[in-house]
Amino acid sequence: MEHSKGARAVALVGPAGAGKTSLAEALLFAAGAIQRLGAVDAGSSVGDASPQARARGGSTELNLMRFDWMGDRYTLVDAPGSPGFAPDAELAVASADLALVVIDPDPAHAPLVEPVLRRLEALGMPHALFVNKIDQARGSIEELLEALQPMSAAALVARQIPIRAGERVAGFVDLALERAYHYEPGKPSTQVPLAAHLKDDEAAARFHMLEQLADHDDTLLEQLLMDETPDLKTIFGDLARETAQGLVVPVLFGSATSGFGIRRLLKMLRHDTPDAAQTARRLGIDGPAVKVFKISHGGTIGRLALARVFGAPLAEGAELTAGDGEPMRAGALFAVQGAATAKAPRAEPGGIVGIAKADAARAGDLIGIAGKPPAAALSEPPVTNCALAIAVKDHKDEVRLSTALNRLAEEDFALNWGQDEESHDTLLRGLNDEHLAVALDRLQQRYGVAVTVRQPAVAYRETIRKPAMQRGRHKKQSGGHGQFGDVVIEIRPLGRGEGFGFEDRITGGAIPRQWIPAVEQGVRDAMAKGPLGFQVVDVAVALVDGSFHSVDSSELAFRTAGRIAMADALAAASPYLLEPMAHIAIRAPGSATSRITSTVASKRGQLLGVTPLEGWSRWDCVEALLPGAELNGLESELRSLSQGMARYEARFDHLAEVGGKLAEGIVQQVREPA
Incomplete structure (x- = not known):
C-alpha cells in the first residue's frame, strides 16, 4: 500500500457551466461521503446551497466539501466559474494542493479555458484537466487538446483515450496501465479486453505520453531511445513529480452526472496530488501556520475564519500569532460540508477548518501556530471596476x-x-x-x-475660458456691530491639471493681513460648486484691492465677500464643463477585438492601440481613452461581446471639455430639483 500523503485539498476551477459542482457531487458519492446523488438543477447538491446560487443555477460563492478515500482525507474547494465571483475564491484555490480544471468537450469553448490556465500558471499552481460531459462529446479529444495546447505553457498529457460505440464514448483506455474499461451508468466501470482495432491507437498515444514525460526525465528518455519499456513505478513516479512541479498537465475525461470516469479520477487525485508540505513550500510558508482564505458569517456559529492548516495540528484554544505579532487564541473548530458545519476536535496538517472567535483574522492572513510568527506577506485584494x-x-x-x-x-x-x-x-x-x-x-x-x-455620480468639473475681475461686498447692519467686507479679485484660467492658485496683491493696507486667509477660504467656498453646478478647477485668483471697517469687519465678513466675488467672477469668465477621461486596458480574445473597438468608438472613446497579449494564444489588449460616464455597464457589455471573457482595468487619465447639447443636458440634469 502506498504511503499516505495526509489531508489534501483539491480546487475545482473552470468556466461557468462546465459542471464543477456536479463533479464535486459525483466525487462525494463515489467516495461514499453521501448516499444519494444530488443535482445542481434540482437544487439538491451539497454545493450551491445558497439562495443566490440556486436562483442563478450556478455557484456564486466558494463551497467546501470533504470526503475520505482509501485512507486519506480530501477537501474539495469548489470555486465559482463566473469571473465576478472567482477572485473571492482565489485565496482558497491558491492554498489547495492541486487545481482540477473542469471543462466541457466542445473545442469551440476552448478559449474560455485560457484565462483559468494563465491564472493558475501565474500562481505557480499544479493543475490537471478533467473533460466533463464526455457522454455529450461530438468532436475528438485530440481536437480539443490541439485547441487547448497553445493556451498552456506546460504539456497537456492525455492519460486516456476514448472507446467509442458509434458516435458515443462508451469507455476509455488507461494509457499508463494499458487497460480498457467500459462505462456502466451509476456503477464503477468494468475492465474489458482491449479491442484489436484500438491497439495501434493505444500504443501511439501511450508512446506520446511517455515522450512528454521524458522531456523532463533523462533516464526515461534513454529507455525510449533504446526501445525499452519503462516500468509502472517509473511512469507513475514521473506523472506525480512532473504534475507537482507544473511541468505537465494530466488530462482525464468522464461525465459527472452519469458517473463515468469518476473512480479513475479519484485514483489520479490520490496518486498525483501533492501533499500539504509541498504546497507550504510553494506558498513560502515556513513553520506551523494557518492560511485564512475566507471569513464566513451565518447561522448560530457566527463569524468563522476558514483556513488551511500547515505544519502542525490545530486544536481549540491553540495559541496563534497574527502577522502584526498580536497574540490570539483559536476558538472552537468546525468542519465544513457545503452549507453544514460540525464541531471538530482538531484539524490535522493539510486540513481545512473553520475557526470561531478569531476576530482579528482577515481573509489573506497567515497566522502562526503555537506563538510562532508567520513568515509570508498578506494577500492584496483585487481591483474593483x-x-x-x-x-x-x-x-x-x-x-x-x-x-x-x-x-x-x-x-x-x-x-x-x-x-x-x-x-x-x-x-x-x-x-x-x-x-x-x-x-x-x-x-x-x-x-x-x-x-x-x-449609478454613482460622475465626477464632472468646470473651469473658465477667459479672465475676469469682480468686486464682492458684504455689508450688513442689524443693531450693534454690523458686518463689512469688501474685496476685488482677478481670476484667470490655468493649464489643465494645474489646480488652484491664490495670490495676495494687496498694497497699502487696503485689507488687514489677518483677513486675507478668510478671503481665500471664501474663494474656495465658491469653487466647491461653480455656475454650472460642479467643482471648479484650474483657476488662478489674485486679491488686488478691497476695503474694511475698523469696527464691523471680521473673518466671517471677508469670507462672505470672497465667496460673493468669486461666484460672480466665475459666471463672467465663460465657464465650461469638464468630464473625467479614463485610460482603459481591455484584455479579450482576438475574435472579439473588432466588436470591442466598435463599442469603444460608440461610447465617445479614443482608441490608443491594439496589441497582442504577451504569452496568450490569440488574445489582444485594447487600450483607449473613455469618458468616465461611459464606464457604467461597460463590464457587462464587454462580457456579452466576448463569451464572458473580456476584462478591463481603468484609471483616471485627465479632464476633457464637454460641449454642445451633451454639456447642456448634463448641466440641466444637475439643476433640476431632485
Whole structure:
C-alpha cells in the first residue's frame, strides 16, 4: 500500500457551466461521503446551497466539501466559474494542493479555458484537466487538446483515450496501465479486453505520453531511445513529480452526472496530488501556520475564519500569532460540508477548518501556530471596476447597513464599500454587475436591509475660458456691530491639471493681513460648486484691492465677500464643463477585438492601440481613452461581446471639455430639483 500523503485539498476551477459542482457531487458519492446523488438543477447538491446560487443555477460563492478515500482525507474547494465571483475564491484555490480544471468537450469553448490556465500558471499552481460531459462529446479529444495546447505553457498529457460505440464514448483506455474499461451508468466501470482495432491507437498515444514525460526525465528518455519499456513505478513516479512541479498537465475525461470516469479520477487525485508540505513550500510558508482564505458569517456559529492548516495540528484554544505579532487564541473548530458545519476536535496538517472567535483574522492572513510568527506577506485584494450608490429605504436601517456591509466585505475578498467624499453617497464596489447584484441579494436576504440603487455620480468639473475681475461686498447692519467686507479679485484660467492658485496683491493696507486667509477660504467656498453646478478647477485668483471697517469687519465678513466675488467672477469668465477621461486596458480574445473597438468608438472613446497579449494564444489588449460616464455597464457589455471573457482595468487619465447639447443636458440634469 502506498504511503499516505495526509489531508489534501483539491480546487475545482473552470468556466461557468462546465459542471464543477456536479463533479464535486459525483466525487462525494463515489467516495461514499453521501448516499444519494444530488443535482445542481434540482437544487439538491451539497454545493450551491445558497439562495443566490440556486436562483442563478450556478455557484456564486466558494463551497467546501470533504470526503475520505482509501485512507486519506480530501477537501474539495469548489470555486465559482463566473469571473465576478472567482477572485473571492482565489485565496482558497491558491492554498489547495492541486487545481482540477473542469471543462466541457466542445473545442469551440476552448478559449474560455485560457484565462483559468494563465491564472493558475501565474500562481505557480499544479493543475490537471478533467473533460466533463464526455457522454455529450461530438468532436475528438485530440481536437480539443490541439485547441487547448497553445493556451498552456506546460504539456497537456492525455492519460486516456476514448472507446467509442458509434458516435458515443462508451469507455476509455488507461494509457499508463494499458487497460480498457467500459462505462456502466451509476456503477464503477468494468475492465474489458482491449479491442484489436484500438491497439495501434493505444500504443501511439501511450508512446506520446511517455515522450512528454521524458522531456523532463533523462533516464526515461534513454529507455525510449533504446526501445525499452519503462516500468509502472517509473511512469507513475514521473506523472506525480512532473504534475507537482507544473511541468505537465494530466488530462482525464468522464461525465459527472452519469458517473463515468469518476473512480479513475479519484485514483489520479490520490496518486498525483501533492501533499500539504509541498504546497507550504510553494506558498513560502515556513513553520506551523494557518492560511485564512475566507471569513464566513451565518447561522448560530457566527463569524468563522476558514483556513488551511500547515505544519502542525490545530486544536481549540491553540495559541496563534497574527502577522502584526498580536497574540490570539483559536476558538472552537468546525468542519465544513457545503452549507453544514460540525464541531471538530482538531484539524490535522493539510486540513481545512473553520475557526470561531478569531476576530482579528482577515481573509489573506497567515497566522502562526503555537506563538510562532508567520513568515509570508498578506494577500492584496483585487481591483474593483464597478460601483453602485446605495441608500437604505428605511432610515432606521442606517446603522444596520454599515454592519451588514462590513460583514459582506469580510465574507467576499473582492467587495468593498465606503462613502464618496464629494457626493456623500455610500458606494458598494465589486468586480462586475453580477457580483454586485448577488451582494445586494445577500444584503436583503441575510441581513434584512432593503436599499435603493443607482449609478454613482460622475465626477464632472468646470473651469473658465477667459479672465475676469469682480468686486464682492458684504455689508450688513442689524443693531450693534454690523458686518463689512469688501474685496476685488482677478481670476484667470490655468493649464489643465494645474489646480488652484491664490495670490495676495494687496498694497497699502487696503485689507488687514489677518483677513486675507478668510478671503481665500471664501474663494474656495465658491469653487466647491461653480455656475454650472460642479467643482471648479484650474483657476488662478489674485486679491488686488478691497476695503474694511475698523469696527464691523471680521473673518466671517471677508469670507462672505470672497465667496460673493468669486461666484460672480466665475459666471463672467465663460465657464465650461469638464468630464473625467479614463485610460482603459481591455484584455479579450482576438475574435472579439473588432466588436470591442466598435463599442469603444460608440461610447465617445479614443482608441490608443491594439496589441497582442504577451504569452496568450490569440488574445489582444485594447487600450483607449473613455469618458468616465461611459464606464457604467461597460463590464457587462464587454462580457456579452466576448463569451464572458473580456476584462478591463481603468484609471483616471485627465479632464476633457464637454460641449454642445451633451454639456447642456448634463448641466440641466444637475439643476433640476431632485
